[in-house]
Amino acid sequence: MNSLVVNNSFRFIGLVLLQVLVLNHVNLFGFLNPMIYIVWIFLFPIRKNKSLFLILSFLLGLTIDFFSDSGGINAAATLFIAFIRLPVLKAVLKKTDFDYLLFNLRAISFGKAFLFIIILTLIHHFIIFSLEYFSLNSINSIIYNTILTSGITIIISILGIILFSKKK
Amino acid sequence: MQQIIYFIRKFRYFLLFILLETVAFIFIIQHHSYHKSKFVNSANSVTGGIYNTVSSVNDFFLLKSENERLIEENTQLKNLLNKRDINFNQITFKVNDSAKFGQKYEYTVAKIINNNYTNRNNSLTINKGTNQGITSDLGVINSKGIIGVTKSTSGNYTTVLSILNNNSKINVRLKNSNHFGTLIWNGKDYNILQLIDMPRQAQIKIGDTIITGGKSAIFPEGITIGTVKDFNFENNQYQNINIKLFNDMSAIGYVQIVKNLERIEQLNLENNTINE
Known part of the structure; x- marks a missing residue:
């Protein structure tokens, strides 16, 4: 239990620093910046007490906002995917109820975990770019940026999860 | 209940x-x-402090381009000095007692510790704040052009609204004529900005230099910004005038903050005129 708190705190701080100091300046092909900090949302243990998780995800987004001067864009998007994480997971796994304590992203099959990550990343990036552009005229840019950035984010986050988490 | x-x-x-x-x-x-x-905003001591630490490492890699820029600026200033000499010989000029008499702009040097240029709305963080006399609404420039306008300040850090931002509108004019326009950014390429509101009487050619206009109380007049890259002339209107910046917005290190000492006087006067 205690190691769970330590683990998640380290992951929180590590992902924020990685995001704001390295990944916000990657500029792949001139404009792609992967947003890896949402891996924290994927990996946070699923429990019945979900309020703490909501508040922490809000703080995660807000920390990124502080660093990148973006108002509350990241906070809004991160909070939203935190809220829909459980319903999405249930829909992907086609289960109504599952073992909350023993759940681990590495324990479910790769295809399902992949689908879960794709859905949440696409929604998150779409909210971010919609709020950033904030105009229907630039819907093309929004969708273009969402798809390309999501691709990079998904590849890096899956590689990261496979490399840095223990297999059960 | x-x-x-x-x-x-x-x-x-x-x-x-x-x-x-x-x-x-x-x-x-x-x-x-x-x-x-x-x-x-990133002007608080925690985020500003972290950015400051990291930028002290990154600085090392910018040294070469920064030196080249300084040499260029030195040459430019020397040329200017030589021109002055000739003028001084030709006309008599009087020396004023007060040290700041007639001085309109005051420059402060600052270092950029965080720079964004790929988002739709970009901003920068610099390492000077209210302790060094920086307030909001001051112009930020370097020797090659304008960078933006200061926004939020804390004790030692300030955020700058970059010209690469949806909310940025800069008053500019052509160097060879007095036609004014507005400089905006469409969010696509960080080296290309757009010039709008140009009157159709203006004669624009590809390669024309764009400088800041003296209309605003923020930037001094005559800072070079960039050259016209291409434009369309349809229905007797200029459309899609693209401006190529002299600055490379992805690699800027040190900047100057321009403080207009007569700004309050000018704004008060303008407000009074509108109210009458």
């Missing part, structure tokens, strides 16, 4: 979500209005 409590208990998860989402949207809206982004 019991019903209400029951309702809150039942939906507390959803209500918490709505509450936090509302807070996030309040921050977004505050951020969009120019003067109100007091809370969420």
Whole structure:
């Protein structure tokens, strides 16, 4: 239990620093910046007490906002995917109820975990770019940026999860 | 009453979500209005401190380009000095007693510790703040052009609204004529900005130099910005005038902050004129 708190705190701080100091300046092909900090949302243990998780995800987004001067864009998007994480997971796994304590992203099959990550990343990036552009005229840019950035984010986050988490 | 409590208990998860989402949207809206982004910005001591530490490492890699820029600027200033000499010989000039008499602009040097240029709305963080006399609404320039306008300040750090921002509108004019226009950014390429509101009487050619106009109380007149890259002339109107910046916005190190000492006087006068 205690190691769970330590683990998640380290992951929180590590992902924020990685995001704001390295990944916000990657500029792949001139404009792609992967947003890896949402891996924290994927990996946070699923429990019945979900309020703490909501508040922490809000703080995660807000920390990124502080660093990148973006108002509350990241906070809004991160909070939203935190809220829909459980319903999405249930829909992907086609289960109504599952073992909350023993759940681990590495324990479910790769295809399902992949689908879960794709859905949440696409929604998150779409909210971010919609709020950033904030105009229907630039819907093309929004969708273009969402798809390309999501691709990079998904590849890096899956590689990261496979490399840095223990297999059960 | 019991019903209400029951309702809150039942939906507390959803209500918490709505509450936090509302807070996030309040921050977004505050951020969009120019003067109100007091809370969420990178000018505070924690984020500013972290950026400062990291930029001291990154500085090392910028040394070469920064030196080249300084040499260029030195040459330019020497040329200017030589021109002055000739003028001084030709006309008599008087020396004023007071040290700041007639001085309109004051420059402060600052270092950029965080720079964004790929988002739709970009901003920068610099390592000078209210302790060094920086306030909001001051122009930020370097020797090759303009960078932006200061926004939020803290003790030692300031955020700068980059010209690569949806909210940035800079008054500019052509170097060879006095036709004014407005410089905006469409969010696509960080080296190309757009010039709008050009009157159709203006003669624009590809390669023309664009400089700051003296209309605003923020930038001094005559800072070079860039050259015209291409444009369309349709229905007797100029359209899609693209400006190629002299600055490379992805690699800027040290900047100067311009303080207009007569700004308050000018703004008061303009307000009085409007009110009358």
